[in-house]
Amino acid sequence: MMKAIHIAKGVMMVTKQRPRILEDVEKLLLVWINKKQLAGDTVTEGIICKKAGAWYNDLKTKLPGPSVKNEESFKASSGWFKNFKRRTDLHSVVRHGEAASANTKAAEVFVKEFERLVVSECYVPQQVFKCDKMGLFWKKMPKSTYITAEEKVMSGHKPMKDCLTLLFCANASNDFKVKPLLIYHAENPQAFKKCKFQKSQLNVLLRSNSKA
Template identity: 35%
Template structure:
């Protein structure tokens, strides 16, 4: 029999209700009407999903209250709902996350300049009444933007303040607890990351004259693709890459069955891994993991660790009862994510080596301008697909396992140092040697390093607006 509580005891266990101001409620409605999921709105604004749902159910009353606000407050509320502003801030957060993933320093001034240029680009794209809108990227706007999007405080003069040092210190400990409580082995813990690749790019030190090289903008639109690469922490299971290309049916692939390609082929006009494409990839991810666990006598379960990029779906937990999702804290991806640590750099170096081997086979050792140009024109996306697949196979299990050094050091294999594997420096040296073979005698390893770094080019406003 339950013991009855006294009136004083009932009052003491009563829940404390947190007051939510009108501005927050309107922000909830703005996000809801833009199609954002209730759970994501709640996580972003620090509210429970039930509270968000209640606000959405009472939207008519909340709108009526907003109309009774003072003229100054009403102006602020109207500005916060501007479609151009909303899209600019969303794309700006994408740009900041891209900078963080590539470990590029950002500061307040750079963010304000990017915000202004994006705002102008979106005004021209949207047209109509948007032409009359103005935006100054003030300090007050930046403070609100930073608070809403949970950004770490960037440095004023370019210091490495975009990395959340406290989150970097705490998260590996929290992840270790998740792994222990879930009973996961290194074979059951996975990470994936997307990376952009100019699949037909040639270095500035080739013999092609500037007049005969493709214009940078045209090259970016035609030769850019995005790859989603991943594997497990043990390093013995590489996932089949996802390739996202601007065209669904390029000429080089006509007559080929895409399901028979050595990777998943998908298309997006700006070669971007969108939420829908990532969700589609996740559905593909689950069956191979189940087969892998069965082959190795493991329980059918996996832990998938993702970055907190804006393009990541939030409902993946609903698609599988056997895969748990964990998200890296914001502003830690560049230094914690395993695929970002050495793995992607090794893959791109292997791909560049494949490219130069093919150039040597087709153009010979003369390095004549016409031969190199003919190679560039004949090198197709189908060639790139098979070179990508072979380059991914060349990435060693030691490299995959070593990428977890900062996030999960306990999973590192102690016998890895005794194995004979290629280092990144050796691969870059091979590229320089191949360049000598095709006539580029002055190339040194530093030139190869610079070339590989150029693959991480900044997202232009045109590319960002294309994500709309």
């Protein structure tokens, strides 16, 4: 049976200093990840680790000095990646459905065609409008929460799925905004009846749909 090893009093723990070349690799990685993010490309742990290993070997061959050449080979392992995320606050997110399924090439073609249309018809920014919809889950609770170290579990709750659909529209010069459209599943919400509230007093155009 192995016994636990205790550090004697007065003995300092020795930590291994991270090589400068590894810090340069991680700086390059952050710039590269940011470019990939702006381009809408997917970046996984495997891709990042492979890129880190390739850059490390490339920099190692280019930097002068025998000390660099004699350094231990760098392994972009899961442990390194975990520490890299902690040092840089890198985190994973789930892609939005519409953004993930968007046709980038078709969008680029549309932009060029739209620009030609604006020029040929002599439209000004005040005449060019864009509208887009969004769903607002106004009662939805977060899926996770922080609890104290003394607690082991957190009691569950029934998730709320009440959703509003909103439509926003404005022109390219940003000097005219159309009144937002709000679609709710009830034509006359119960709260309006109790407070005797008139829909005409709202700052939005209220419409109803059972599948809102």
